[in-house]
Each structure stands twice: as structure tokens, then as C-alpha cells.
Amino acid sequence: MSDKRPPASSSARARLETPGRRWRGFQIDVEAVGRVSESIARFLGTGKYLLIQTVVVIVWIILNVAAIGLQWDPYPFILLNLAFSTQAAYAAPLILLAQNRQENRDRVSLEEDRARAEQTKADTEFLARELASLRLAIGEVATRDYLRRELEEIKSLLAERDAEEQQPHR
Structure with missing residues (x-):
């Protein structure tokens, strides 16, 4: 396989495609800027x-x-x-930034609520x-009342049979 990259000195495009040559200047913490912007926007309201301001x-x-x-100032x-x-x-961009951040939080919260609702x-x-399934299983299981009725019925049948056996045959 051949190396298809152009020589380093060929063009500015080749230099931009080379990793590690970015400017490493001032770094901004976007989250910190957002928090400060929200606090200012809240105070403005x-x-x-x-x-x-009136005073x-x-x-x-x-x-x-x-x-x-x-x-x-005449x-x-x-x-x-x-x-x-x-x-x-x-103030206008600060308020818009605060609204966008709130909208993102609301969207994440809505997604979490939706997932929780699905679960x-x-x-x-x-x-x-x-x-x-428990109701079906209970329907097939003998309950205490069912067993009591069955035992009462067997008892009455036995009592009838004993009564017939004790009577003299005619």
C-alpha cells in the first residue's frame, strides 16, 4: 500500500489535516460560562x-x-x-443562553420521565x-370452603350407608 498523503510542505490543507497542530490557547469551560450566564439572567429578572436599576x-x-x-450627561x-x-x-443573549440550557435540562428530564414511564x-x-395467572391457578386449587362442602357431602353419604346397613333387610 502506498502513502497517499501529500508532502508536508505541499499546501495549507495538508497542514490542517495533520493532527496535533492546533492552537492550544485560552480554553473556555462552557459549563461554567453557562452557569454564570444563568445566574446573571436569573438576577436580571x-x-x-x-x-x-430604578434607583x-x-x-x-x-x-x-x-x-x-x-x-x-446633560x-x-x-x-x-x-x-x-x-x-x-x-442581557438578551444571556437570557437566551439560560433558556437554551433550561430547555436542554427539560428535554433530558422528559426523556428520563418517558423511560421511567415505559418501565x-x-x-x-x-x-x-x-x-x-395466580387467579387461574387459584381457580384450579381446592379452597377450604370447597373441601368442607365435599367432606360434609361424604359424611352425609356415609351416614346414609350406615343407616341402611343397620336396618334389617326385608
């Missing part, structure tokens, strides 16, 4: 966050309207609008078959 906006506006020497409040735009630009159904069907 709380009353505490809304209260803090910051009120203080911002009061300082920029009332304090003549501290007006870093009336149209362009810097405040820029801050809100930046916040919205980050429960199989167990229930097995127990129903076992119960049916």
Missing part, C-alpha cells in the same frame, strides 16, 4: 434588580439635572441611553399477567 436611573437623572457642576442623557443599550445587548408500564403489565 428579579425585583431587586429592577429596584436597583440608579433616578440618581443619574437628578445629578445630571440638579447638580450643575456634575453634569457628565438632558437627552445619551450616556444613560448608551448604558441601557449595552445592557440590553448583553412502570412494563412492570404493571408484568404484574397484571402474574395476577391473572
Whole structure:
């Protein structure tokens, strides 16, 4: 068999196909980023966050309207609008990421529930078959009442026979 690989210096494609030449730079823990994103998204949806944001906006506006020497963002409040735009630009993807992670957890939970339901159904069907076979087997087994009736009948037949034997034959 011949080696069909091109020489190492032939093209960039050959270098990309060679294992072990990847860049080994900064590694990101996707799970950790997801957890942090979810915690931020959860905080963004709380009353505490809304209260803090409202207080910051009120203080911002009061300082920029009332304090003549501290007006870093005069009336149209362009810097405040820029801050809100930046916040919205980050909040939307964080919320979507949190929703995607929740959807994945829900899907896994649904699959587990479905598997558990299938197992429960199989167990229930097995127990129903076992119960049916026990009922059939019990139907074929002599019960105490059945034996008592049979013994009473035999006793009465024996009593009749003894009574006939003790009578003189005519």
C-alpha cells in the first residue's frame, strides 16, 4: 500500500489535516460560562434588580439635572441611553443562553420521565399477567370452603350407608 498523503510542505490543507497542530490557547469551560450566564439572567429578572436599576436611573437623572457642576450627561442623557443599550445587548443573549440550557435540562428530564414511564408500564403489565395467572391457578386449587362442602357431602353419604346397613333387610 502506498502513502497517499501529500508532502508536508505541499499546501495549507495538508497542514490542517495533520493532527496535533492546533492552537492550544485560552480554553473556555462552557459549563461554567453557562452557569454564570444563568445566574446573571436569573438576577436580571428579579425585583431587586429592577429596584436597583430604578434607583440608579433616578440618581443619574437628578445629578445630571440638579447638580450643575456634575453634569457628565446633560438632558437627552445619551450616556444613560448608551448604558441601557449595552445592557440590553448583553442581557438578551444571556437570557437566551439560560433558556437554551433550561430547555436542554427539560428535554433530558422528559426523556428520563418517558423511560421511567415505559418501565412502570412494563412492570404493571408484568404484574397484571402474574395476577391473572395466580387467579387461574387459584381457580384450579381446592379452597377450604370447597373441601368442607365435599367432606360434609361424604359424611352425609356415609351416614346414609350406615343407616341402611343397620336396618334389617326385608
